Amino acid sequence: MTDWPTAQLDPVRQLRVLAEVLPGVGLVERVLDIPYEQVWSFLADLEHSVPAFDPMVRSLRVLARDGEHLTVATRMPHLPIPLRFQVELRDGWCLMRSRPYLVGMAAVPLPGGRTHYAHLEGLPVRRPPLLQPLRPLFRRIVTGDINGITRALGPPPPRE
Amino acid sequence: MGLQELVGAAQRGDPLAMAALLRALAPYVGRICGAIALADGDDAMQETMIQVLRHLRSLRDPAALQGWVRRIAVREALKLARARARQLPVDHVADQATDDQPGLRLELVDTLRQLSPDQRVVLVLRDLEGFTEAQAAALLGVETGTVKSRLHRARRAFRERWRP
Numbered sequence: 337m338t339d340w341p342t343a344q345l346d347p348v349r350q351l352r353v354l355a356e357v358l359p360g361v362g363l364v365e366r367v368l369d370i371p372y373e374q375v376w377s378f379l380a381d382l383e384h385s386v387p388a389f390d391p392m393v394r395s396l397r398v399l400a401r402d403g404e405h406l407t408v409a410t411r412m413p414h415l416p417i418p419l420r421f422q423v424e425l426r427d428g429w430c431l432m433r434s435r436p437y438l439v440g441m442a443a444v445p446l447p448g449g450r451t452h453y454a455h456l457e458g459l460p461v462r463r464p465p466l467l468q469p470l471r472p473l474f475r476r477i478v479t480g481d482i483n484g485i486t487r488a489l490g491p492p493p494p495r496e
Numbered sequence: 497m498g499l500q501e502l503v504g505a506a507q508r509g510d511p512l513a514m515a516a517l518l519r520a521l522a523p524y525v526g527r528i529c530g531a532i533a534l535a536d537g538d539d540a541m542q543e544t545m546i547q548v549l550r551h552l553r554s555l556r557d558p559a560a561l562q563g564w565v566r567r568i569a570v571r572e573a574l575k576l577a578r579a580r581a582r583q584l585p586v587d588h589v590a591d592q593a594t595d596d597q598p599g600l601r602l603e604l605v606d607t608l609r610q611l612s613p614d615q616r617v618v619l620v621l622r623d624l625e626g627f628t629e630a631q632a633a634a635l636l637g638v639e640t641g642t643v644k645s646r647l648h649r650a651r652r653a654f655r656e657r658w659r660p
Contacts, residue, residue: 339604340527340530340531340604340620340624341530341531341534341537341604341605341608342523342526342527342530342531342537343525343526343527343529343530343533343538343540343541344522344526344537344538344541345518345522345525345526345538345541345542345545346538349538349541349542350515350518350519350545352542353518353542353545353546353549354511354514354515356546356549356550357514357546357549357550358511422512424512424515424516431511431512431515433511433512438511440511460509460510460511461509462509
């Protein structure tokens with residue numbers, strides 16, 4: 337017998353899984369009234385997008401790129417040295433990990449020119465569960481970043 | 497990075513390794529969850545992956561990964577399929593639209609929907625995973641005779657549906 341039904345784990349669901357097992361991160365999901373292509377072409381250009389939507393990042397520079405794997409350096413207003421991230425970047429998926437911080441962005445297209453967007457930030461450690469009280473703090477930070485993304489992408493086009 | 501190295505790095509809590517492991521396991525878990533949980537397959541797969549990563553440190557032998565993941569996927573898919581079956585009588589389940597499974601042979605999906613979750617799971621283990629009836633019984637924690645009778649009923653449903 338062929339053609340068995342097959343389940344999928346889209347990028348937003350992948351990010352949900354990570355958020356469930358990493359106690360020190362906050363995840364926020366939102367439906368953006370902006371086409372997926374517009375959202376992802378903006379986000380995938382990390383050097384321009386991240387400083388535009390995240391007030392904690394003054395600049396981001398790509399140091400090395402090997403296919404989907406990048407090394408980037410971010411400069412933050414109150415840190416004297418740049419913070420390096422190992423990055424995995426592909427269509428609809430971006431995961432940035434430094435020693436002290438984790439950022440995840442995922443998007444899937446929705447009908448009607450909309451986008452299901454998920455964003456995660458926090459501490460990239462599995463233990464201890466004592467970190468869980470930090471989740472609301474990181475969710476507030478993430479909410480600010482998503483607001484920054486929607487502002488950077490401008491108002492949605494008028495509907496006919 | 498090989499699968500064993502990936503498991504080791506994910507066990508140590510590296511989020512990049514965890515994400516890579518999710519992708520490596522996705523085709524296999526997707527087949528099991530899709531065939532057992534049908535419309536709830538994506539949810540079953542998500543729950544399976546959460547359980548896999550949450551308990552990965554308990555896996556001592558990375559070579560046993562596939563069998564360990566299979567047990568979790570079967571359990572989670574069966575849990576959602578049983579919950580769905582309790583919510584909807586079988587004839588309603590069979591009447592559901594199949595637009596969420598584009599490209600699939602509708603007869604197959606419809607026939608799977610008419611089986612009980614317990615019949616579907618033995619069919620998946622026997623025909624998709626190549627298990628013997630004894631192996632399926634061991635995984636499900638039931639008697640071999642129970643697996644045989646569920647399999648018999650599942651195959652009879654297919655024969656009746658697809659009789660020329």
